[in-house]
Amino acid sequence: MPTITDFLRAHYRHFNAATVVEAADAYVELIARGDRMMVTLAGAMSTAELGISLAEMIRREKVHAITCTAANLEEDLFNLVAHDHYRRVPNWRNLTPEQEKDLESRGLNRVTDTCIPEEEAFRKIQPHLLELWREGEGERRPAFPHEYFYRILRERRLENEYQVPLEHSWLAAAAERDLPLFVPGWEDSTMGNVFVASVLAGELEGYGAIRRGVEYMHALAAWYVETTMGRRLRALDAPSTAGIPDPLEEGAPDILCRVGFFQVGGGIAGDFPICVVPMIHQDMELPCPYWAYFCQISDSTTSYGSYSGAIPSEKITWGKLDIDTPMFVIESDATIVAPLMFARILGW
Numbered sequence: 001m002p003t004i005t006d007f008l009r010a011h012y013r014h015f016n017a018a019t020v021v022e023a024a025d026a027y028v029e030l031i032a033r034g035d036r037m038m039v040t041l042a043g044a045m046s047t048a049e050l051g052i053s054l055a056e057m058i059r060r061e062k063v064h065a066i067t068c069t070a071a072n073l074e075e076d077l078f079n080l081v082a083h084d085h086y087r088r089v090p091n092w093r094n095l096t097p098e099q100e101k102d103l104e105s106r107g108l109n110r111v112t113d114t115c116i117p118e119e120e121a122f123r124k125i126q127p128h129l130l131e132l133w134r135e136g137e138g139e140r141r142p143a144f145p146h147e148y149f150y151r152i153l154r155e156r157r158l159e160n161e162y163q164v165p166l167e168h169s170w171l172a173a174a175a176e177r178d179l180p181l182f183v184p185g186w187e188d189s190t191m192g193n194v195f196v197a198s199v200l201a202g203e204l205e206g207y208g209a210i211r212r213g214v215e216y217m218h219a220l221a222a223w224y225v226e227t228t229m230g231r232r233l234r235a236l237d238a239p240s241t242a243g244i245p246d247p248l249e250e251g252a253p254d255i256l257c258r259v260g261f262f263q264v265g266g267g268i269a270g271d272f273p274i275c276v277v278p279m280i281h282q283d284m285e286l287p288c289p290y291w292a293y294f295c296q297i298s299d300s301t302t303s304y305g306s307y308s309g310a311i312p313s314e315k316i317t318w319g320k321l322d323i324d325t326p327m328f329v330i331e332s333d334a335t336i337v338a339p340l341m342f343a344r345i346l347g348w
Contacts, residue, residue, distance in 0.1 A: 004343040016332050023295040023328035024344040027262065030293050031062055031345075035258045036227055037293070040273060041068040042265025044111045046075035048335045050264075051170035053342040058173040062345055064259070065180040065223065066170075067273040070189030073146055073181075075111075076171040077153075078121035083163040085120040089113050122190055128157050129191060130198060136209035144211045144219070145186040150175040180223050182216045184272035211236070213272075220276050221284075228289050230256050260293030264334045266300055266309075278319035294321055295328040297337045302329075 002010075012021045030037065039057075041050070045068075057063045079086070089095065089103075092113045100110070108115035116122075132148045152158060153175040166172050174181055186192045198204045215236055222233040263270040280288045294312050303309035312327035321327065330337055 004340065004348045008340065008344055016330055019328050019330050020332075020337055020341060021344070023330065024341045026293060026326045026328070027062075027260065027295070027341070027345050030258075030260045035260060035292055036064040037062065037260045037262055038065045038067065038273060038291075039063045039262045040264060040269040041066065041072045042263075042267045042269040043069075043334060044071065044075065045264055045334065045338075046072045046079060046170070047111045047114055047116065049079065049168065050335070050338060051076055051079070051173075052168045053339045053346075054170040055167055055173040056346060057342050058170060058177060058179060059167075060346060062342075063179070064227075065182070066174060067182040067184070067220075067269055069267070069269045070145065070183050070186040070192055072269070073149060073171070073183050073186075074125070074189055074191050075116070076169055077125060077149060077158075078116055080164055080166070080169045080172070081124055081158050081161040082117055082121035085117040087115040087117070089115060122194075124158070124161065125152070125191070126194055128152050129194070130203065133195065133198070133204055133209040137205055140208065142209055142211050144181075144183070144216065145192070146181040146183050150178075150181075180219075182220050182273060184213050184216055185268050186210075186213070217272070217276065217279070220273060221280055224259065224276050225280060225286070225288060228256060228259060229254060255289055258289050258292030261291045261295070263294070263296040263298075264338055266296070266298050270296070274315070274320050282319055290322040290325060291320060293326050295330070297330045297332060297334040297341075299331065299333055301331060 008021050008024075012018060027037065039054070045054075054063070087108055089110065090113065092110070095103075103110055103115060107118035109118060110116075129148055129152070132151055136143055136148075149171060153169075153172050173179075187196065195204070195210065199206060218233075218236055222235075225231050225233050261274060263274075274291065277288060277290055280286050294315070296312070298309075300306065300309045302311060312321060312325075312329060315321045316323060316325075
């Protein structure tokens, strides 16, 4: 019986379609030679239930780190515990302002054609996070936003509330493997807003429970250097003189492996992590390998002055990619393209 891969090879031969196959094949080749892959998630991929295929990619070790928007972090958990209460709006392009207001009055927050229910999603998770934030604050033990989400899953705090199979949650798969996760701009999210509101309302003493975006960049740099070169950078809580790598001897550093960059959408989820390479070798003056692969799926067309619409070769001038880095741009809807590529990469 023909597989999805067979279908792609038979029909995806030209233009964007051909790039889908070429980029997926190059992804497979990168993993086969022992290199690693960073996946970045923008948009509303969790609400689009990309987790159905992405979770398997994580379990099968085809993804080694993820950078995502705060919305994608929390919306995967929302979907896990509130899926039955979601509402789909088939005629979403034709809603009147009055119909939009009606959705708001019913606590239905619309993401394109799908409404996330406030009470069943946001308010179900809020008390668990507030408890964990208070604990972190009381123990003076700040943690990254995603680490609190990992704890909710690992401690099975909402296990009786699951409304989709756990294997469809990419966040659950990531928590199981303790996947390195980086969430820049976390305050731009529902639970980020809840955290600030809790401080303003006096439910938290301050912001001591949460590590910030600059610390995520620190953690990302440490992960990248250790992954590619086996070298340890200064730990987040170490004294200022501790853990700084010695100057390298003459010549290039030993490379253990390289890391590819698979970007779903644009914005901060892609721009934040890709900058770590020039930061390491330009600002720290620590030679490190460039990103070994680049693929972006985006419906942002090529344009002047746009990050999401910039062609990949522009990134060479910024020290992110090299002249021989495989580069692919797929101008299409990621909700259509990404699952097809994941199917090819998984050998389906």
